Amino acid sequence: MRVIRHDAPRAFLDRAERWLLGREAENNLVLGLADALSRSTQGYDSPLYFATVEDEGEVQGCVFRTPPYKLGLTRMPLHAASSVAAAVAEVYDALPAVLGPVDVARTVGDAWAAARGVRAVDGLRQRIHALEEVRVPARAAPGTMRPAEEGDLALLKSWIGSFLEATGLHDGHDPGARAAGLTAGGVLVLWVDRVPVSMAAFPARTRNTVRIGYVYTPPEYRRRGYAGTLVSHLSRHILESGFRQCVLYTDLSNPTSNRIYREIGYRPVQDVMDVDFSSPLMQAANPL
Numbered sequence: 001m002r003v004i005r006h007d008a009p010r011a012f013l014d015r016a017e018r019w020l021l022g023r024e025a026e027n028n029l030v031l032g033l034a035d036a037l038s039r040s041t042q043g044y045d046s047p048l049y050f051a052t053v054e055d056e057g058e059v060q061g062c063v064f065r066t067p068p069y070k071l072g073l074t075r076m077p078l079h080a081a082s083s084v085a086a087a088v089a090e091v092y093d094a095l096p097a098v099l100g101p102v103d104v105a106r107t108v109g110d111a112w113a114a115a116r117g118v119r120a121v122d123g124l125r126q127r128i129h130a131l132e133e134v135r136v137p138a139r140a141a142p143g144t145m146r147p148a149e150e151g152d153l154a155l156l157k158s159w160i161g162s163f164l165e166a167t168g169l170h171d172g173h174d175p176g177a178r179a180a181g182l183t184a185g186g187v188l189v190l191w192v193d194r195v196p197v198s199m200a201a202f203p204a205r206t207r208n209t210v211r212i213g214y215v216y217t218p219p220e221y222r223r224r225g226y227a228g229t230l231v232s233h234l235s236r237h238i239l240e241s242g243f244r245q246c247v248l249y250t251d252l253s254n255p256t257s258n259r260i261y262r263e264i265g266y267r268p269v270q271d272v273m274d275v276d277f278s279s280p281l282m283q284a285a286n287p288l
Helices: 009-021 028-039 078-089 102-116 150-167 175-184 226-240 255-263 280-285
Strands: 002-005 049-055 058-065 071-073 097-101 119-131 144-147 188-193 195-205 209-216 245-251 267-278
Touching: 002 078, 009 028, 009 049, 009 058, 028 058, 028 071, 028 195, 028 209, 049 078, 058 078, 071 102, 078 102, 097 102, 102 119, 102 267, 119 255, 144 226, 150 175, 150 195, 150 209, 175 188, 188 226, 195 226, 209 226, 226 245, 226 255, 245 255
Parallel strands: 071 097, 209 245
Antiparallel strands: 002 049, 049 058, 058 071, 097 267, 119 245, 119 267, 144 188, 188 195, 195 209
């Protein structure tokens, strides 16, 4: 089993895109990221990492990273874990975490922890869902969908900050800058029932797929069907724009969101998880 690092995102896609598109929904993250970076790497730290895991000249998996973020993994043979850990260690001294299919993330995480003398800890578990046809929610909420506007930015900064904290996805970037970028890009929408009550974004796309994210309803507007209705309308808009499917991620510890999306036509594709790394000193300080 060989781990082959490619010198640019475009070169990586030239080698791996056909394999990745065979399971486009579950590989939406690396496909969208590599495509965007093949056009511009502005705003990303170096060194970027895009590699294929190969056996007898055939792609069996992929590994990717945009520092300072976690290492991403696709499905791959589990016996490739030690080779992946060794190859990544040639580029990075430390990693905050790995993210990938549950068995792959745990196996590579354990290999990295053993090689680096750190502790591997199970982190956030998510489920990737895909939708090809929208079902009307059983309880559609009143209101309309509209694009976010510059006048919404103060509200959106607060909502995105709350979303990132609630999901544990906060990466230190300013929520206000993120809100401004999504709004300027035309990929952030609101559900409005006299006032804005819920938001969602569609920040990434691949050849046939658009990923929905940043779905958030503030506590005072929850349990009224706003999020499900908004995602239903947004998903329909995406499909009517010519894409074959929508994908989104849910926190497996949140049964409500998993149920809502299932009701409007999303089906489970793959479970993924983070494996976080902590130093031995942190382990000693936090024995539980």
